[in-house]
Amino acid sequence: MTELLTAAQMRAIEQAAIESGEVTGLELMERAGQGVVEAIFEEWPELEGGDRKAVVLCGPGNNGGDGFVVARLLKERGCEVEVFLYGDADKLPPNAKANYERWSETGRVAPLSEYTRGEGWGCDLLVDALFGTGLSRPSPDLGNLYWNMEDMVDGFGIEFGHKRGRPAIVAVDFPSGICSDSGKEFPHEDAHYRFAASAHLTVSFHQSKQGHFLSEGAELCGKVVVKDIGLSEEKEWRKDNWKALTKLIGRLHPNWFRKDQDGHKYHHGHALVLSGSHGSTGAARLAARGALRIGAGLVTLGSPRSAMLENAANLTAVMLKQIDGALGLTEVLEDMRFNAICLGPGLGIRADTQALVLTALKANRPTVLDADALTRFSANPDVLFGLLHKDCVITPHGGEFTKLFPDIAEKLAAPAVTGPAYSKVDATREAAARAGCVVLFKGPDTVIADPDGRCSINSAQYDRAAPWLATAGSGDVLAGFISGLLARGFSPMQAAETGAWLHVECARKFGPGLIAEDLAEQLPAVFRDLGL
Ligand SMILES: NC(=O)C1=CN([C@@H]2O[C@H](COP(=O)(O)OP(=O)(O)OC[C@H]3O[C@@H](n4cnc5c(N)ncnc54)[C@H](O)[C@@H]3O)[C@@H](O)[C@H]2O)[C@@H](O)CC1
Ligand SMILES: Nc1ncnc2c1ncn2[C@@H]1O[C@H](COP(=O)(O)OP(=O)(O)O)[C@@H](O)[C@H]1O
Ligand SMILES: [K+]
Numbered sequence: 001m002t003e004l005l006t007a008a009q010m011r012a013i014e015q016a017a018i019e020s021g022e023v024t025g026l027e028l029m030e031r032a033g034q035g036v037v038e039a040i041f042e043e044w045p046e047l048e049g050g051d052r053k054a055v056v057l058c059g060p061g062n063n064g065g066d067g068f069v070v071a072r073l074l075k076e077r078g079c080e081v082e083v084f085l086y087g088d089a090d091k092l093p094p095n096a097k098a099n100y101e102r103w104s105e106t107g108r109v110a111p112l113s114e115y116t117r118g119e120g121w122g123c124d125l126l127v128d129a130l131f132g133t134g135l136s137r138p139s140p141d142l143g144n145l146y147w148n149m150e151d152m153v154d155g156f157g158i159e160f161g162h163k164r165g166r167p168a169i170v171a172v173d174f175p176s177g178i179c180s181d182s183g184k185e186f187p188h189e190d191a192h193y194r195f196a197a198s199a200h201l202t203v204s205f206h207q208s209k210q211g212h213f214l215s216e217g218a219e220l221c222g223k224v225v226v227k228d229i230g231l232s233e234e235k236e237w238r239k240d241n242w243k244a245l246t247k248l249i250g251r252l253h254p255n256w257f258r259k260d261q262d263g264h265k266y267h268h269g270h271a272l273v274l275s276g277s278h279g280s281t282g283a284a285r286l287a288a289r290g291a292l293r294i295g296a297g298l299v300t301l302g303s304p305r306s307a308m309l310e311n312a313a314n315l316t317a318v319m320l321k322q323i324d325g326a327l328g329l330t331e332v333l334e335d336m337r338f339n340a341i342c343l344g345p346g347l348g349i350r351a352d353t354q355a356l357v358l359t360a361l362k363a364n365r366p367t368v369l370d371a372d373a374l375t376r377f378s379a380n381p382d383v384l385f386g387l388l389h390k391d392c393v394i395t396p397h398g399g400e401f402t403k404l405f406p407d408i409a410e411k412l413a414a415p416a417v418t419g420p421a422y423s424k425v426d427a428t429r430e431a432a433a434r435a436g437c438v439v440l441f442k443g444p445d446t447v448i449a450d451p452d453g454r455c456s457i458n459s460a461q462y463d464r465a466a467p468w469l470a471t472a473g474s475g476d477v478l479a480g481f482i483s484g485l486l487a488r489g490f491s492p493m494q495a496a497e498t499g500a501w502l503h504v505e506c507a508r509k510f511g512p513g514l515i516a517e518d519l520a521e522q523l524p525a526v527f528r529d530l531g532l
């Protein structure tokens with residue numbers, strides 16, 4: 001797993017390196033500029049050589065400083081370069097000023113007010129070095145420029161860019177106008193303008209930032225390449241700060257999923273999934289099949305009497321047991337071999353759902369609560385929070401999250417007015433602390449947090465995009481995956497992270513046309529690809 005930084009963490013790492021004497025700020029800026037130029041020619045080798053024209057837009061801070069380095073290096077590589085500055089050269093911070101002066105020895109710097117649409121559309125490469133991690137408020141007078149960049153990116157597709165006679169757009173650290181911690185666009189008072197720039201390629205430094213993977217960030221960055229700028233001092237800094245870091249869930253090691261060669265089925269746990277009443281049973285069966293495919297030794301579907309026939313007609317490897325109401329559940333849970341419970345998919349939001357949830361939680365087993373098991377507590381979330389325990393995972397989508405945590409959802413929905421804005425990471429951490437269990441907040445940017453503040457993002461963006469997951473029932477399968485992993489003995493955080501990662505892998509394995517039934521059926525192929 002890699003870690004994602006906030007702007008403050010990146011500044012602290014940079015500061016620690018500079019204070020240790022291993023590097024100067026000017027050297028970091030030089031390496032950042034070199035990284036951007038390297039990434040440009042790696043992405044678009046055809047831009048090298050010949051009479052290529054680049055336009056570099058520089059801002060009033062160190063992002064602009066990187067821009068002046070990029071301008072100089074592009075010129076050294078044979079490009080004709082035009083530079084525009086937003087702001088006052090005399091007010092540039094020292095390292096940016098030094099690079100402004102160095103560029104000025106060979107080239108002109110025009111004020112951004114002289115930049116016209118024609119300049120942008122007429123060049124081969126447009127470098128956005130206006131704002132990076134330091135942007136802390138909207139920049140209304142740039143809305144028209146951002147709008148224009150979006151046209152360049154959207155109109156011609158990432159893979160085409162300048163090849164269709166349009167410029168390739170590269171953003172330094174971030175497309176300007178995005179909050180680097182939350183990925184939100186800083187708002188523009190006039191809705192006819194864009195809030196933030198768009199890019200085909202975003203080049204960041206040292207490690208990716210949270211905002212590359214949250215909210216609108218991923219949509220606007222195009223593709224993110226991270227360049228090393230030699231911040232080795234980071235190891236020291238990390239010792240004191242690792243708890244506050246947000247992880248990006250990456251490819252998991254096969255050992256993580258292996259089963260012991262000599263284990264029998266009860267070694268791998270017995271998951272109990274509760275079904276809704278007749279006519280609403282499909283969701284629970286999807287979850288149960290997910291739990292079995294992911295390796296729980298046994299999975300039982302607990303069904304009310306009214307749905308026994310319907311469930312029996314549709315189950316084979318998943319076992320079936322009649323469970324009527326909270327009393328029935330209490331009796332069944334006397335069997336301690338049921339070591340994971342999943343409630344919510346298709347359960348309904350009647351009063352007995354509340355009783356079932358409370359009974360399940362009092363049994364103190366690893367438990368996944370999803371869908372109706374969460375919605376049922378919209379009017380009284382504190383009752384739920386009072387009983388959730390550290391072995392629980394709750395898996396709300398945006399709507400369910402808002403019902404359980406209305407105040408947190410409101411903060412998250414508020415536009416970014418000052419930076420760093422409240423992010424989905426902040427929201428999920430706060431929700432987990434309040435709920436006292438692991439919270440998995442769904443979306444293309446699924447965020448998972450535990451009550452101690454550990455947090456990770458499962459990204460279905462960039463080359464892991466899985467838009468076909470937005471299909472009825474896919475969340476039920478995820479709840480099943482997580483309960484199957486809990487039955488296998490994974491900790492709640494591990495089960496949520498692993499389940500979410502495999503869920504996206506399954507969707508990508510199947511591809512377009514995916515429906516919820518297909519998801520669990522991809523697990524064998526996904527496991528094989530992992531080398532299991
Ligand atoms: N922190 C680091 O370790 C490194 C930072 N580098 C670069 O430095 C950038 C961060 O630099 P800064 O912290 O100077 O911040 P930025 O250059 O991103 O922007 C901040 C500047 O813009 C001004 N500003 C903010 N909002 C504005 C608005 N709405 N309208 C007009 N002006 C506004 C601020 O007053 C400040 O001068 C990074 O994104 C990266 O490109 C690199 O040089 C590599 C190393
Ligand atoms: N555009 C998308 N890209 C990737 N994953 C998505 C997207 N939209 C939804 N998902 C994922 O699909 C699942 C949908 O779950 P949910 O909303 O609970 O659906 P349902 O209740 O129909 O099962 C979640 O895991 C969510 O993260
Ligand atoms: K930028």
